[in-house]
Amino acid sequence: MLYPYVMDVIKRHSEPFSETELKISEAGKLLSHPARIRVLNLILEHGSMTTSEMAGLVPLARTTVLQHIAALKEGGWLNTTTDGSSIKYHINSSALAPISQMLESIFNDCCERRSTEDDTKLTKILFLCTGNSARSQMAEGFINSFTDNHNVKAVSAGTRPAKEVNPLAIEVMAERNIDISSQQPKTAKEFIGDKTIDLVIIVCDQAERECPYLFPHSKHRISMPFKDPKTPEEFRKVRDQIEKRLNHLMEELQE
Numbered sequence: 001m002l003y004p005y006v007m008d009v010i011k012r013h014s015e016p017f018s019e020t021e022l023k024i025s026e027a028g029k030l031l032s033h034p035a036r037i038r039v040l041n042l043i044l045e046h047g048s049m050t051t052s053e054m055a056g057l058v059p060l061a062r063t064t065v066l067q068h069i070a071a072l073k074e075g076g077w078l079n080t081t082t083d084g085s086s087i088k089y090h091i092n093s094s095a096l097a098p099i100s101q102m103l104e105s106i107f108n109d110c111c112e113r114r115s116t117e118d119d120t121k122l123t124k125i126l127f128l129c130t131g132n133s134a135r136s137q138m139a140e141g142f143i144n145s146f147t148d149n150h151n152v153k154a155v156s157a158g159t160r161p162a163k164e165v166n167p168l169a170i171e172v173m174a175e176r177n178i179d180i181s182s183q184q185p186k187t188a189k190e191f192i193g194d195k196t197i198d199l200v201i202i203v204c205d206q207a208e209r210e211c212p213y214l215f216p217h218s219k220h221r222i223s224m225p226f227k228d229p230k231t232p233e234e235f236r237k238v239r240d241q242i243e244k245r246l247n248h249l250m251e252e253l254q255e
Contacts, residue, residue: 020102027099030075035060035068040077040091048081048088123253125154126197129204132158132185134169135226136203138239141173141180142246150250159206161185168235176239203242204228 017025031037038058043049051069055062069089072078076095080087125143127136136156143154162185170181191197199220224245229235 023099024102024106026075027103030072030077033068035065036072039065039069039072043078043089043091048090050086050088054089122151122153123198124196125152125199125201126191126194127154127156128158128188128200128202129156130159130206131162132156133162133164134166134229134235135238135242137165137180137183137185138169138173139201139203139242139246140183141178142176142243145178146246146250150253152250152253155186155191156183157186157188157191159188161187166235168229168232169239172232172235172239175236176243 035058039054042054042057046053051066054069055065058065058068060068069078073080073089077092079090079092081090082088127139127143129136136158140154140156143152146152165180165183165185170179173180199222201222201224203224203226205225226238226241227234229238
């Protein structure tokens with residue numbers, strides 16, 4: 001039996017392609033030949049050009065160059081103007097701008113992940129539970145308090161995230177001089193496909209049952225369940241257990 005959360009992930013990834021995905025795919029087709037890239041670069045350099053001017057600067061037969069120009073125009077990337085004696089081609093900025101923004105968003109996100117995670121050689125840990133309101137939030141707080149002495153960074157998420165971090169979790173972590181009051185519950189969906197995650201630590205049995213095979217890109221996966229605390233005393237006990245286990249984990253990562 002597949003759990004509801006897993007079913008939701010499968011459904012989300014089986015939905016029709018989005019408009020953005022289709023537009024980027026079409027852009028890839030239009031850029032699939034170097035002659036078209038040469039044409040675009042020439043027009044950008046000169047502002048506008050005729051087919052005769054471009055044909056002399058692309059190392060292909062004239063008829064082939066005209067076919068590539070026609071494909072770019074048909075795709076909406078080029079506009080034309082005429083002075084009565086010749087036709088000049090211009091870049092259609094209004095058509096290219098949205099595509100440029102889509103691609104820029106993808107590449108920037110990729111580069112930011114590499115610069116913040118890979119380049120600094122951080123071990124990125126994802127703590128996963130059900131509500132992401134207590135145990136995983138405390139674990140995230142502990143790990144991020146270790147950053148100055150260890151190359152680690154933590155995030156946390158839940159299979160069914162709560163609306164806010166439990167106030168008792170904030171209170172007992174403050175007793176350890178760790179402020180988690182600005183943290184917010186997040187859905188595990190945000191991190192599916194994140195290849196920068198090195199280690200997934202599941203801190204509750206329910207999340208372990210609901211996510212048996214998610215996060216395949218993580219290098220390691222650990223089950224580290226803790227009791228779901230209810231009272232201030234239980235929160236302190238679980239906090240201390242989490243701290244002890246994570247201190248031991250930091251020793252193992254250094255070996």
